[in-house]
Amino acid sequence: MRHLSTVLGCAALTMLIAGPGLTAEPEHIRGKASNKRAAAAPAAARGESAQQWYSDGARAARAGAELRPSHEKAKNVILFVGDGMGLSTVAAARILEGQLNGRSGEENALSFERFPYLSLSKTYSVDGQTPDSAPTMTAMMTGIKTNQGVLSVTQDARYNNCASAKGKSVATLLEVAEALGMSTGIVSTARITHATPAATYAHTPNRDWESDAELSAEAKTSGCKDIARQLVEFPYGDGLEVALGGGRSYFLPSTLNDPEDTSSKGRRLDGRNLASEWSSRPASAYVWNKAQFDAINPATTRHLLGLFERSHMEYEADRPLDAGKEPSLADMTAKSIDILQARNDNKGYFLMVEGGRVDHAHHAGNASRALVDAIALSDAVRTAMRKSSAEDTLIIVTADHSHTFTIAGYPDRGNNILGKVVTDGALALDADGKPYTTLGYINGPGYRGPAARPDLTNVDTANVNFLQEAAVPMASETHAAEDVGIYATGPGAHAFQGVVEQNVIFHVMAQSQKDTSFFFCSLFGGCGKGDKKSSLAPPLLEADLRAGMAKQR
Amino acid sequence: MARGWLLFLALIAGQGGAGDARSDEPSSNTSAGKTAWVADYRIRDAHGERGLVMVRDDTRIEYRVANEPVRVWRQTADGVELRELYPAERRMVVYAPGDLRTLDKVPDWTQLSGLVDPALRAQLKATGDATAFAQPLTRYRGIDSQGTPVALDWLAGAELPARYCLGKHCSGQRRSDDAIRLQGLTQAPAEGAFTPLDGLLEIDHADLGDMELDTFVHGLSHAEHLAH
Numbered sequence: 001m002r003h004l005s006t007v008l009g010c011a012a013l014t015m016l017i018a019g020p021g022l023t024a025e026p027e028h029i030r031g032k033a034s035n036k037r038a039a040a041a042p043a044a045a046r047g048e049s050a051q052q053w054y055s056d057g058a059r060a061a062r063a064g065a066e067l068r069p070s071h072e073k074a075k076n077v078i079l080f081v082g083d084g085m086g087l088s089t090v091a092a093a094r095i096l097e098g099q100l101n102g103r104s105g106e107e108n109a110l111s112f113e114r115f116p117y118l119s120l121s122k123t124y125s126v127d128g129q130t131p132d133s134a135p136t137m138t139a140m141m142t143g144i145k146t147n148q149g150v151l152s153v154t155q156d157a158r159y160n161n162c163a164s165a166k167g168k169s170v171a172t173l174l175e176v177a178e179a180l181g182m183s184t185g186i187v188s189t190a191r192i193t194h195a196t197p198a199a200t201y202a203h204t205p206n207r208d209w210e211s212d213a214e215l216s217a218e219a220k221t222s223g224c225k226d227i228a229r230q231l232v233e234f235p236y237g238d239g240l241e242v243a244l245g246g247g248r249s250y251f252l253p254s255t256l257n258d259p260e261d262t263s264s265k266g267r268r269l270d271g272r273n274l275a276s277e278w279s280s281r282p283a284s285a286y287v288w289n290k291a292q293f294d295a296i297n298p299a300t301t302r303h304l305l306g307l308f309e310r311s312h313m314e315y316e317a318d319r320p321l322d323a324g325k326e327p328s329l330a331d332m333t334a335k336s337i338d339i340l341q342a343r344n345d346n347k348g349y350f351l352m353v354e355g356g357r358v359d360h361a362h363h364a365g366n367a368s369r370a371l372v373d374a375i376a377l378s379d380a381v382r383t384a385m386r387k388s389s390a391e392d393t394l395i396i397v398t399a400d401h402s403h404t405f406t407i408a409g410y411p412d413r414g415n416n417i418l419g420k421v422v423t424d425g426a427l428a429l430d431a432d433g434k435p436y437t438t439l440g441y442i443n444g445p446g447y448r449g450p451a452a453r454p455d456l457t458n459v460d461t462a463n464v465n466f467l468q469e470a471a472v473p474m475a476s477e478t479h480a481a482e483d484v485g486i487y488a489t490g491p492g493a494h495a496f497q498g499v500v501e502q503n504v505i506f507h508v509m510a511q512s513q514k515d516t517s518f519f520f521c522s523l524f525g526g527c528g529k530g531d532k533k534s535s536l537a538p539p540l541l542e543a544d545l546r547a548g549m550a551k552q553r
Numbered sequence: 554m555a556r557g558w559l560l561f562l563a564l565i566a567g568q569g570g571a572g573d574a575r576s577d578e579p580s581s582n583t584s585a586g587k588t589a590w591v592a593d594y595r596i597r598d599a600h601g602e603r604g605l606v607m608v609r610d611d612t613r614i615e616y617r618v619a620n621e622p623v624r625v626w627r628q629t630a631d632g633v634e635l636r637e638l639y640p641a642e643r644r645m646v647v648y649a650p651g652d653l654r655t656l657d658k659v660p661d662w663t664q665l666s667g668l669v670d671p672a673l674r675a676q677l678k679a680t681g682d683a684t685a686f687a688q689p690l691t692r693y694r695g696i697d698s699q700g701t702p703v704a705l706d707w708l709a710g711a712e713l714p715a716r717y718c719l720g721k722h723c724s725g726q727r728r729s730d731d732a733i734r735l736q737g738l739t740q741a742p743a744e745g746a747f748t749p750l751d752g753l754l755e756i757d758h759a760d761l762g763d764m765e766l767d768t769f770v771h772g773l774s775h776a777e778h779l780a781h
Contacts, residue, residue, distance in 0.1 A: 363762030
């Protein structure tokens with residue numbers, strides 16, 4: 001008791017006598033501020049002080065402690081996937097966005113970094129320590145892990161073997177949502193037939209079977225359908241309401257010239273024009289440029305297919321250069337939500353949005369484009385937050401896997417994240433006396449050897465075309481096996497706690513949305529006391545979903 | 554793969570750096586895409602002496618070198634695209650304009666189409682005229698930025714070098730020392746001059762990093778690795 005009263009007495013005394021002093025910067029802060037600085041404004045100019053750090057930290061802790069989970073069910077679910085957007089990418093993109101806005105950068109937060117709930121996702125696949133986008137997105141969309149290179153089929157299906165995949169298709173959340181009468185949409189800056197978007201609607205033992213031109217002889221003989229065809233022939237509900245991205249050539253016949261690159265043709269060998277087939281349905285439209293996209297009226301367009309490039313859409317950094325003009329990821333997200341919300345049956349929607357080119361820029365060893373695309377994804381998330389309600393919409397932002405991307409050295413606060421490391425105002429040097437960049441890769445095309453490292457002194461490393469150095473020579477930089485973040489807000493978001501397997505994302509979405517929650521717990525239990533289960537064993541196979549739908553009809 | 558090729562370009566073509574090809578006009582000496590120049594060269598670089606067949610019309614440039622994929626650069630509305638053709642494997646790897654920018658491999662179109670750095674050519678002095686390959690030829694002599702003597706015989710009509718030589722020995726007539734030596738030049742209908750693309754399955758270069766399970770792509774990665 002005596003000890004406590006002494007402590008309290010000291011605390012009171014401290015409050016009485018030390019108050020004014022707290023507004024001044026402590027010695028170590030003032031000392032550091034007097035050092036030469038490369039780019040950052042002094043701490044005081046940034047509004048930073050010891051008092052501010054303390055107050056902000058305390059406020060954040062209180063807000064966290066006061067957070068109470070919503071036990072309502074979500075009406076809508078939006079899943080954002082930054083392809084290859086590992087934790088180092090998020091951190092560097094956060095800094096770059098802040099610096100592009102004229103600030104020091106480190107204190108900035110991307111839109112989704114302010115979400116209240118966070119988990120780490122373990123991304124390995126059934127047969128791979130470091131995964132590709134196919135099994136990872138399959139995990140998020142079906143609730144099970146599977147093999148490398150396959151989409152929404154179980155681990156019993158073998159890669160590139162059509163016959164082995166027969167009867168192994170697992171129903172995706174998007175398919176179930178459509179079957180239950182919800183609206184659905186997919187958006188990507190990659191091809192809409194690329195692994196991440198494809199895992200939402202297609203089932204195949206080879207992620208590269210995007211058009212019939214890629215199907216192997218065995219695939220054709222065994223009856224596998226290409227991915228583009230699976231999108232247009234989607235059998236559940238009334239089909240997807242929105243599909244926006246790249247990959248036009250996969251939908252057009254090899255006899256037809258591309259509308260934008262008129263000396264190139266489609267790649268389909270079966271003669272089908274899947275874009276025309278899509279738009280021939282009632283209240284359906286197909287667009288391939290921004291002007292057409294802008295002219296779409298969400299109130300009257302029930303199904304929209306937008307294919308803005310022959311292959312992948314442009315990197316965000318290059319989008320202004322595109323001849324045909326493309327909408328941004330945020331533009332596509334906004335239009336998608338408008339269309340999905342325009343339906344009057346109040347059933348809710350599922351939307352998947354992918355920033356697909358973060359991954360490609362990393363593979364090329366080009367950090368600038370990867371980070372600009374990550375910022376574009378953050379902008380799209382902000383748009384989704386603005387156009388939806390946190391009361392009824394679960395928003396999840398995650399990545400499928402990481403990359404070998406690093407943020408290293410001891411750069412000063414505010415140092416250009418794309419620049420060379422500057423420490424205490426002076427260029428930091430390696431053991432050979434040469435400067436180096438903050439950002440780098442473990443492997444990839446940025447390898448400069450086998451001779452000694454290049455002298456970057458007079459190189460503009462912030463140039464958008466600069467390739468960061470890599471330690472190991474590889475034609476393409478690789479994925480990495482570290483965990484990725486899951487950022488969530490809205491009803492059900494509180495289920496994300498700790499380090500989870502990637503397939504948990506599916507289960508959180510399925511259990512958080514009111515209709516899918518009821519559906520799955522009716523099938524497999526989990527509705528509460530006395531719940532009735534069907535005789536089906538999980539996971540829900542696509543064949544069972546089809547059979548169920550047929551029975552219902 | 555591409556890295557080795559760029560090294561070759563740098564060696565044979567002088568000191569020109571990669572520029573923004575979107576600002577360059579393609580050669581206009583062919584008749585609006587109906588005909589193409591077909592030039593048969595011997596080239597000498599760090600890898601030894603090899604043959605190069607170059608085919609060019611107003612929007613396309615094709616390089617054929619033994620034991621390398623056929624490379625076709627093409628002007629598109631979005632910038633320069635590169636196609637690497639593997640006819641034996643029935644595959645084609647496409648570098649979209651954005652991919653070339655991302656890899657910092659956008660070529661200088663003028664240098665690509667004329668083999669010699671245009672900046673170097675501009676600083677040489679015309680020393681005489683002649684005729685070769687049924688074309689008017691201008692002889693240029695001078696030194697490059699490193700002070701090395703340069704000899705260039707230039708066919709202005711075709712906008713192609715007939716001979717390019719770097720070094721003290723270039724003043725002589727010993728052709729075996731030439732870095733670039735033209736051996737044949739014709740004009741042919743463009744349709745048949747370029748390597749046909751029919752039946753070649755197109756793969757985006759951007760996708761190669763995600764296609765490790767594909768045996769062709771796996772082999773490509775290995776070849777690129779060895780090229781370093």
